[in-house]
Amino acid sequence: MADEQKKEEGAGAPAAPAGGHANPAAPAAPAMEPWDSEVVQSLRKSFPGVDLEAFSFRGQNLIIVPRESILPVAHFFKSELKFDFLSDLTAADYPQKEKRFEVVYQLYSFKRNERVRLKVPVGETESLESVVPVWITADWMEREVYDMFGIHFDHHPNLKRILLPDEWQGFPLRKDYGILQQDVKWVQENLHIQSGQ
Amino acid sequence: MPEITTAHYVMLSAALFSIGTIGVLTRRNVVIILMSIELILNAVNINLVAFSNQLMNMSGQAFAVFVIVDAAAEAAVGLGIIIALFRNKETVNADEIDLMKW
């Protein structure tokens, strides 16, 4: 349990949109430089109302997209910008931010041989539009994100747990879900053993 | 132990024939009825072969072959009907298959 407490206080907020640190020179602390490119301009042109921020870190470009407009942006990426390959869809839990979760889409375009990462901040109770109509591969990945984080995806064809047993309570990959806290009731009922170390 | 004559065979086939008819009359399950018909046909065959042996003439046995051919044909079509029947009536009981009754 020791490393559990130490991690709690020590977790500084990863200042995603905080802009550069004071000394950009030190290689140990590179920052998120704002990133501008033809992709970002065409995106901003076709989505005027939406506030998009584009950054680049270690040469990898990422765009932060608000929750409501993820589906149109996804369609835009796939049809116009030819990012026809969703290589990965996952999420991360930042309890100290006001919008707790951050759903991450790794896109890749065969034509441009280029990767872009979309990040969508999502609140604890909010749900997100599913991108399965755009890329079928998102089906199981969204189910896994739901399984691990509890983020609900609307209009998902078959949203239920994929890795854990269906009647499992709690969402393991959340920061407040301690690594030692197994789902006591489920283990006792199904495995008939006194659970926990 | 008297010497076995054709009479013995005739009596045996008569007994077998009667068992077959009883089976056809009393059983409700269509498959068992078909089997009883097979019994009857076998009784007929025994008679044929017995007389063929009695009269030392091959025609009896030839006719027995034709009876077997017929039994095979009849079994095939009969079972085909049963399958078709079972598929849309879910039953094989002779009593319940009274579609013709208005």
Add this chain to the structure above:
Amino acid sequence: MIETSPTSTFLDANELVINMGPQHPSTHGVLRVILKLDGEKILGTECVIGYLHRGVEKIAENRTYMQFAPYVDRMDYVAAVSNGLGYCEAVEKLMAIEVPPRAKYVRTVLTELNRITSHLLWLGTHALDIGAITPLFYCFREREEILKIFENYCGARLTTHAFRIGGLQYETYNGFEEQVRAVCDTFPGRLDEYEMLLTNNRIWLERTKSVGILKADEAIDFGVTGPVLRASGVKWDIRKAMPYAAYEEMDFDIPTGENGDTYDRYLVRMEEMRQSLRIARQGVDRLPAGPIIGKVPKVIKPPVGEVYHSIEAPKGELGYYIVSDGSTQPYRVRVRPPSFVNLQALDRMVRGLLIADVVAVIGTIDIVLGEVDR
């Protein structure tokens, strides 16, 4: 997926529903496939996974970067070396560490040898599922030679933990080049032996030709990667598209198929084994001298930020998305497992085929359940 609207449940149709797995000889691990059958034809499938879920990503948040490296080998235990390479390169990209050329070369050679062992295991079990018992033993005989090299180099045969963040742990043992060259010399002859046994064997053709067809656009849509994608005609390999380790200096070509059926995937993987041999031979011939590890701080504390790095594992694109919060422990590690995504395409490939083909298709997607469940 099976279009089961909430009202019409999966089981109300009067077709036959059969469970395949979770303990079944040909599901390559603990995978349970619910088959919805009409007679012998398959109407739809549903994969039930998670039997081997160990929560690797949760463990990562409570281990330091160095401590987590061995866990990575346990995911795709058949291609442990490539897992390790992916993870180390992701962290090196996060910390912008420069890996010395010798380390890059040795890493490339070992990864390609590991690709061959993974493909050999695939060929053996795939042929066994379709009924040819003998190739399994030939494949394992060849695999033994390569596992000896791993054993001499880093002490382990399967979960090797051969690489460290920043380069290599051990210098190559003397006799490393000779042993790799020996494998490169004897192996092509053995490959011809398998080809003679299987490639134009009428029954093998009949069991694999036009079975489990996945067209190019479907493959991209399903996010399928690796040999499965290349067999559908998409010429895409991360080693060429975004070269890592020492792949820029290597010249090799990428085999592709045309109609994306089981037979094409078989041909693509056999050709890939030959290409891996070419790479290994070039790597050993041009092995540069020099240090084997870069400037790595005593305690690895990457800067705040995140990185996504993917490599071409034998099964497909293996991606690592690491978020660091400046501490010695990663804040979030997400692994993009190729088998998990490729398995999703099983339902589309198997629809309309017969039961015996499910076995062949599971074999041809080449999944390892450790990686699917993480």
Add this chain to the structure above:
Amino acid sequence: MPESILNGLFFYVLAVVILGGAIMTITRRNAVHSAIWLVVTLMGVAGLYLHLNAEFLAAVQILVYIGGIMVLFLFVIMLVNLDEAAKQRQFNRQWSLALICTLVVLVEFGFFLMRGAGSFAFAEPGQGALKPNTELMAVALFQDYLLPFEIASLLLLVAILGAVLMAKKEI
């Protein structure tokens, strides 16, 4: 153990097997059990043919009846899994009709047993031989009875078409 005793013994053993099997066939509740008893009866009948030196017929009987028809019966019984059918009442009310039949046969038996075997008057045995059975059977089938042979093959063809048509799921 003179020849005739052995023959007699064979006949009575086979007769018991045949009649016992037949009775069991029509009395068993489970369709598969009655099928098995029918197989036993058919084997008995085949044995009888051997006894009446009709070897070809015995072989054909086993091949067609047991190898063909009974396999067909078992196939249908299993395909149409009759287990729940077995649960309903197996015997219907036509006992009276069956009773009359048995009575008639019993009267015959009584008459025959009472008068002894000699009472039957049979035609005296004709010439001709049955020994090289298969060759003679071939002669009979392909020369004396060629027309019925062709008609039988036609019958089989019609039966095949009929069976396929009946059993096919969606035509």
Add this chain to the structure above:
Amino acid sequence: MPFSFPPSIEPFVLPALYIVILVAVFPLIAGYIVLLERKVMADIQVRLGPMRVGPHGLLQPIADAVKLLIKEDIIPAKADRMVFWLAPVISVVTALVALSLVPFSKYFFVADTNVGLLFLLSITSVGILGIILGGWSSNSHYPLLGALRSTAQLVSYEVALGFALIGGLMVAGTLSMQQMVHAQLEQQMWFIFYQPVAFVIYFIAALAETNRTPFDMPEAESEIVAGYHTEYSGFRFALYFLAEYANMVVVSSIAVTLFLGGWLRPFPNVRLLDFLNYAPILAMFVLAFFVFLGASRERRPIDKMGLAGLGAVCALIGLLFLVPAVLDWVQGLFWFVLKVFLVLYTFIWIRFTVPRYRYDQLMRIGWRWLIPLAMANVIVTAIVMILF
């Protein structure tokens, strides 16, 4: 005979003796065929095969038999006890009865009726009942499906088998097994050369009849539908196993008798090849030599003794064969066994080099290729025979 039996049962004594020999010896032979199969399989797959039990694994079959006898005999819960017991018995009985009609040599055969081959064919077709009842009686979903599938396969390949045999019979002109061999002796030609197509079709159909790869669909373990004998364990499973190998021997001996000249010495009429008559002696001595060679290389003393003993027995038999009367008797047997061994070897060889057919492909080949081909062959042979 030292004493003569009463005349009425005299014709039954010799066959009875042969039956006893066959039924007693055959399980052992089946065991050693299994050992042969495992050794050949190992050899093809670059490994050694069973080596642990006895020298070079020679006692392995006995170990297998004892294991199967001791193993717990599980009967599924609601299984139909009587039928569950009956099914393997039917299989084994039909296989052994079929063996009785096989002409091992001029003198050594149990029965020779003039409807020999037809009777043999009908007995093997009764064997199918054992499979159906076995699958049905284990009262579980998968064995039933497996049983239905393997029955459909057997029934359809039996038709092909029948037609292929008709091709052969037209040339032989007789149904009796002994006369077939004599016919080949008079015509001085093995029927395989008159009827190569029939032999090939027969061989493929035989492969399917005995559920061997590439037609071993029913108990293909990689399918989800397990074979009909999944629920059987212990001795009952051994019965099915014995039935399978007995069927293999029966099918290959029919092939040998009808197409490969039964117990005839190759080129029986050629006088200058008469030294072949002494082949059995030569074979025995060569065998003895190899066994002694093996014995010398054995490490464990008990193996050394065992092999040496075996070598001595072989040498003794070789000597015994020198006696002309015995040689003449064993002549036919030796050649017959040699030919059956070769056919069995090809059965095993095919099993480990060829993948398995899918069920529908298997049936398609049976109906669309083999049966029409066999029919065509019968017609062509008829035409040829009428013209010449």
